[in-house]
Structures are given as C-alpha cells and as structure tokens.
Amino acid sequence: MTGDFQRDDYFKVDPEPHLLGDLTQFAHYPGVQMWWRAIDGCKRALMTGIPPRYLQQLDAKDTEKISDPEALLNAMDKYGVDIACLLPESMMDTTGFSERWCSNGAMARIVESHPDRFMYQPNISPIKHRGVKNAVWELEYWVKEKGAKIFKFYAPEDTYINDPEIWPFYEKAQALGVVLDFHTGFSWVPPGKSKYALPILLDDVARDFPGLRLVAFHMGYPYCDDLNMVAMGHPNVFLCLSLLVPWAISAPRKFAKIIGEALRFAGPDRIIWGTDYAGIGMQLRFAVEGFRSFQIPDDMREGYGYPAITDEMRRKIFGENLAGLLGIDCRKRRIPING
Numbered sequence: 034m035t036g037d038f039q040r041d042d043y044f045k046v047d048p049e050p051h052l053l054g055d056l057t058q059f060a061h062y063p064g065v066q067m068w069w070r071a072i073d074g075c076k077r078a079l080m081t082g083i084p085p086r087y088l089q090q091l092d093a094k095d096t097e098k099i100s101d102p103e104a105l106l107n108a109m110d111k112y113g114v115d116i117a118c119l120l121p122e123s124m125m126d127t128t129g130f131s132e133r134w135c136s137n138g139a140m141a142r143i144v145e146s147h148p149d150r151f152m153y154q155p156n157i158s159p160i161k162h163r164g165v166k167n168a169v170w171e172l173e174y175w176v177k178e179k180g181a182k183i184f185k186f187y188a189p190e191d192t193y194i195n196d197p198e199i200w201p202f203y204e205k206a207q208a209l210g211v212v213l214d215f216h217t218g219f220s221w222v223p224p225g226k227s228k229y230a231l232p233i234l235l236d237d238v239a240r241d242f243p244g245l246r247l248v249a250f251h252m253g254y255p256y257c258d259d260l261n262m263v264a265m266g267h268p269n270v271f272l273c274l275s276l277l278v279p280w281a282i283s284a285p286r287k288f289a290k291i292i293g294e295a296l297r298f299a300g301p302d303r304i305i306w307g308t309d310y311a312g313i314g315m316q317l318r319f320a321v322e323g324f325r326s327f328q329i330p331d332d333m334r335e336g337y338g339y340p341a342i343t344d345e346m347r348r349k350i351f352g353e354n355l356a357g358l359l360g361i362d363c364r365k366r367r368i369p370i371n372g
Contacts, residue, residue, distance in 0.1 A: 038090065038111075038112065038318065040113055041113060041325055042366070043113070043325065043347060043348055043351040043352065044348070044352040044353065044366060045113060045114045045115050045116075045306065045321070045351045045352045046114075046115060046116045046118070046306075046351075046352040046356055046359070046361065046363075047109075047114050047116070047117045047118065047306070047307055047308050047317075047320075048118045048120075048154070048183065048214060048248065048250075048273060048305060048307050048355055049118075049120055049214070049250055049273070049275040049276075049308060049309050050105055050118070050120060050308060050309075050310040051120050051121075051122050051310060051311045051312075052102065052119055052120065052121045052122065052135045052139065052140055053122050053134055053135060053311060053312060054100070054121070054122070054134045054135035054136075054139065056100075056134065059127070059132060059134065062127055062129065062131075064126060064127035064128060064129065064224050065124075065128065067224055068124065068127050068222045068223065068224070071221065071222045071223055072222065074221075075221050075222070079280070080283060081283060082282075082284055083279070083282055083283045083319075084282065084283075087282055087319070087322070091314075091315050091318070094314060095108075095313070095314035095315040095318060096313065096314075096315055097313070097314075098311075098312045098313050099312050099313075099314075100312055102119075102143045105117065105310065106147060106150060107314075108310075108314040109150065109317065110368055110369055111317075111318075112318050112321045113368055114308075114317060114321070114368070115150070115352065115363070115366060115367035115368055116150060116151070116352075116356075116361060117150065117152070117310075118151075118152045118153075118183050118359075119143060119144055119151050119152065119153070119154055120140075120156060120214075121133070121134070121136060121140040121156050122134040122135050122156070123135075123156045123159070123187055123190060124187075124190060124225075125158070125159060125162075126189070126190035126224050126225060127190075127224060130159075130162060137155040137156060137171075137175070140153065140154070140155065140156075141153060141179065149367060150367055152181075152183065153175065153179055153182075153183075154181070154184065154185055154214070155171070155172075155175045155181055155184050155185070156184075156185045156187065157171060157172055157184050157186055158185065158186055158188075158190055159187075159190055159191035159192075160186060160191055160192070160202050161191050161192040161198055161199055162191050162192070165198065165201050165202050166201075168199075168202050169202055172184065172205055172209065172211070173205065173209065176209045176211060182211060182212060182359050183211065183212040183358075183359060184206070184211055184213055184214065185213075185214045185215075185216075186214070186215055187215075187216050187225075188215065188216060188229040189216060189220040189226050189227065189229050189230050190225055190226075191229065192229060193228070193229050194215060194230060194231075194234035194235055194238060195234040195235075195236075195237035195238055203238055203241070203242045203245060204242070206242075206245055207242045207245040210244075211245075212246045212359065213245060213247055213248070214248045214250055214273070215235065215247065215248065215250060216230050216251065217230050217231070217232040217235065217249040217250060217251060217253040217256075217260060218230060218231075218232060218251050218253045218254040218255060218256055219254070219255065221276075231253075231259070232253030232256050232259045232260035232263060233256070233260075233263065235249060235260070235263050235267075235270060236263045236266075236267070239263065239266075239267035239269055239270050242269075243267070243269055246269055246271065247269055247271065248271045248355075249264075249270065249271065249272055250273045250276070250309075251275060251276045251277060252273065252274060252291055252295065253272075254277060254291070257291055257294060257295070258294065260272060261294050261295060261297075261298035261299060262298065264295075264298055265298040265299065268303070270299075270303070271299075271303045271305055271354070271358070272295050272299050272303060272304050272305065273304075273305040273306075273307050274291075274292070274304065274305065274306055274307055274350070275306075275307025275308060275309045276309035278306070278307075278319065278320040278324050279319045279320065279323055281323030281326075281327040282319055282322065285327065286330065286333065289327075289329045289330060289333050290333070290337075292304070292327075293329050293333065293334075293337060293339030293340075294339075296339060296342075296346075297338065297339065301346040301349050301350060302349060302354060303354065304349075304350045304354065305350065305354050305355050306320070306324055306350050306351045306352070306355075308320040324347070324350070324351065325347065325351075328341065329342060
C-alpha cells in the first residue's frame with residue numbers, strides 16, 4: 034500500500050472516470066492540439082497549492098498517464114473505489130466530427146471484463162449534430178440490450194443543454210428511467226463551447242422532465258450558485274463534485290464554499306462524489322483523501338451557516354447517493370480486503 038494512505042470503509046462509486054483511447058491517432062487534428070494546450074492550465078488551476086507532503090507520498094506510477102484500463106482498476110483497489118461508471122470520451126468537435134476518441138463499444142468490452150467493478154456509461158454525445166433519432170435509438174439500445182443505467186451528454190461539443198430540438202431525447206431518457214450526466218459550467222478544454230453547458234440551462238430540462246434524474250458534473254463551476262438555485266427548486270437535479278475535489282487539499286477554503294453552499298441549497302442526499310479520472314492514479318488518491326478528511330472550517334460554519342460534514346454525509350456523498358440512483362447494493366465492499 035502506498036505510504037501514509039489509510040483505508041476506510043466508505044463505499045465509493047465514481048461517475049466520471051474517463052476512457053481516452055489511443056490519442057496518438059488523433060494528434061494531427063488542430064482541435065486535438067488545442068484541447069491538449071489547455072491541459073496545462075487545468076493542472077495549474079487544480080494543483081497549485083498542493084502541500085508537498087501529498088506529492089511526496091505518491092508512487093511513481095501515480096503520476097504517469099496510463100491508458101490501460103487495468104491501471105484504473107489497480108488504482109481503484111489501491112485507493113478504495115468500489116465501482117466506476119466507465120465514460121468513453123467523445124470529443125468529436127476536436128476532430129471536426131470525423132472520429133470519436135473512444136467508442137461506446139470499446140467501453141463495453143472493458144466493462145464486461147470486470148462487470149463486478151465497472152458499469153456501462155455510454156457517451157450519447159453528440160445528440161443534435163448526429164441527429165436526435167440516432168441518439169434516441171442508441172440510448173434505447175444500451176438500456177434494452179445491455180442494461181445500461183447511466184449516460185453522459187457532453188453539451189460543449191453539440192448544442193445548448195436546453196435546445197428544444199433535443200426534447201425527444203430527454204423524453205425517451207425519462208421514459209427509460211436512466212440517470213443522465215451533464216458537463217456543466219465552463220468547458221475547461223476548447224474547442225468545446227462553454228455557452229452550451231451553463232447550469233442555468235438545466236432549469237428548463239428539470240422543469241419539463243421532472244422524472245428524469247439529472248447529474249451536473251463539476252458543480253457547474255464557476256457558476257456554482259446558479260446550479261445550487263436550480264437544484265433547490267428541482268429535486269431531480271443532483272450535484273457532482275468531480276474534478277474539484279483536489280481543492281479540498283490545495284484550496285480548502287474555496288472547496289469549503291463550494292460544498293457548503295451545495296449542502297445549504299441541495300442537501301447531502303443530492304451531492305455526489307467523483308474523480309474525473311483520465312489515466313493518472315493520483316486523481317483517484319487526491320479525490321479520496323481530499324473528501325475523506327475534509328471539514329468546513331469553524332469560522333466559515335459560523336459566518337456562513339454551513340453545516341459540519343458528518344460521517345453520514347460522507348457515506349452518502351462517497352457512494353450511497355449514486356448507488357441509490359443506480360440500484361447498487363453498497364452494503365458489501367467490492368475492493369479486495371487486503372488490497
């Protein structure tokens with residue numbers, strides 16, 4: 034076991050571990066090059082302020098980018114993540130809509146190699162650009178033929194979340210009883226368009242489809258307040274901490290405001306943990322360690338009225354809330370006992 038990492042008994046379900054595929058075959062596209070140029074900025078925003086002791090505790094492999102899905106499973110075993118809803122990256126806008134980075138079929142083969150640890154999460158994007166009827170057909174296929182329960186719509190490569198032309202897709206998703214994940218907030222990686230993913234746009238979808246469970250990735254950052262207001266009025270909207278949890282380590286007061294406001298407006302039953310894993314083991318470690326030990330500072334609880342984060346809240350946010358949406362029995366851990 035990695036130095037100084039302690040096991041815990043929180044059942045964890047990750048809704049956002051990405052499968053990128055072999056990106057060398059797409060490296061010639063200008064859009065792909067633009068995407069990768071933005072990654073250094075993402076790293077700086079998320080990692081600046083990480084105390085040196087956290088970096089010193091990492092294994093060498095935890096800092097390497099490894100595309101092999103077995104590396105994800107090994108990291109899950111190491112850091113206590115029970116189930117991952119595997120998400121193949123689409124990013125078709127980066128290739129001029131010529132190619133996907135990773136197909137849903139490739140994702141399915143990986144899930145079926147470890148069905149006790151991985152779940153299907155087909156990336157249904159784009160919806161409008163390829164035709165709503167095609168997206169509806171694929172949605173129905175994955176539900177009826179494969180038993181998929183959770184899907185991703187990456188609006189920045191396609192259209193506005195509340196584009197009326199994709200209403201038939203939402204109607205079918207509601208009828209099938211699936212959980213639908215959205216990228217919300219800014220697109221951290223151009224050429225994706227941020228204007229398509231503003232969290233206020235979820236208000237229209239949640240209102241017209243109150244039976245559709247909607248999960249907003251990244252807390253709508255930087256529009257967290259907008260997303261909180263949407264969630265306050267719509268009990269079918271869930272808030273996901275994916276990508277932002279390292280701030281619990283590198284920018285704890287910033288993270289305290291994000292989760293404190295979410296607890297105030299949505300409550301602990303509708304907040305979901307997540308990693309945004311993209312092939313680097315430390316993303317799992319920091320997401321686990323960051324939330325497991327985090328507490329909102331006393332002065333912020335007194336000054337803003339935020340509640341203390343209790344053990345019960347951690348259990349719900351780490352896994353029980355999403356497990357409830359997906360019908361997962363979380364009474365038994367999935368990780369190796371002596372992993």
